Amino acid sequence: MGMRIIGVTGGVGSGKSAVLNYIEEHFDSRIVKADDVGHLLMMPGRACYEPVIQLFGEWIVKDDTSLNREAIASIVFEDGEMLKKLDDIIHPAVKKYILKEIEKSKKEETEFFFIESALLLEEKYDEICDEMWYIYCEKEVRMERLRHDRGYSDEKIQRMMANQLPDEEFEARCDLQLYNDEDVAHTYLQIERKMRTYYEFM
Template sequence: MYKIGLTGGIGCGKSTISDLFKQLAIAVIDADEIAHALVAPGQKALIQISTHFGSRFINSDNSLNRSLLRDCVFQDPEKRRQLENILHPLVYAEIDQQLSQLTSPYAIISIPLLIETRMQSLVDHILVIDCPMEIQVNRVKLRDRLSDSQITAIINSQVSRTERLTNADSIIDTTQGLSSLGQQVNTLHQQFLKQAQ
């Protein structure tokens, strides 16, 4: 199975690009979706988070208080590392499990923290989804209703745009409209089909 690691900073357009590959009948494994499922009520990761960080991060309906945890970990690098030590092994184990069941000619694995977690060896090709920082900030502000300082803290916790681009085998620029994105995805799709043979 030929594996494409799709990565990029917050607000760069990873979900949009993933959706375009899905429209081409290509399997997409999303690390964020996996992480989301792992912290559902009763799941192992949520229990570990409650034990490690305290019950104040759990809502009355036993769901994770995401905004409180996000504020906590993005203000304290050590707490962020502790959370990653709980989640990342479980996320990567689930990625392996899902990969073993695929029949697609190649797979897109959307991993926002691919470079940060030094997991480049997991994939055969790194596809970076890119846009300037001011566009990232505006998109996240519209989508997540976060403050500038919260968005900046998240961006600063990720590798720099320069480092991400340095690691890229391919880059999609998401500053253009949907038709341009579709063309870029189609071009890469043909390339990946050849490389997957």
């Protein structure tokens, strides 16, 4: 079996990071998070730095030459048109970066390459993945996590959730649905079972 490319998605607060941390600790895998890549590409000298300055203006540059990501986030949270323009800069660059990393990991003979993104389906990552996983978690549990772990207000959580695809679409388009509720042992058991199936075909 060559390197298996697996996309991981799920609603905000569904616990994607906890799932990926477990995988990284227990399996020969490379984990790439689209959000982290986006942040990296907005740093000085990287692909998205100048285009983002052109979009928002020089005032978005902080004294240390980095971009004021908090200011950018507050603008695009209120302005859908600016969010679309920002996405048109960031998302293609992120995908290009990830494709290069996939080739690098193949050469290193890594067994599994995981791509995590909340917009995995919208950005058509299914075209480059062998399989898609959907991390499912009850809405109330997700809301409590976001309140507790990130300090988000209910209004902010509701708006973020409203911008994401419905559960039914995730379920229809993903190959595996992983339940990630309060019982982490149950979540890890599901991961172990699924990962074992890959080794059976190696």
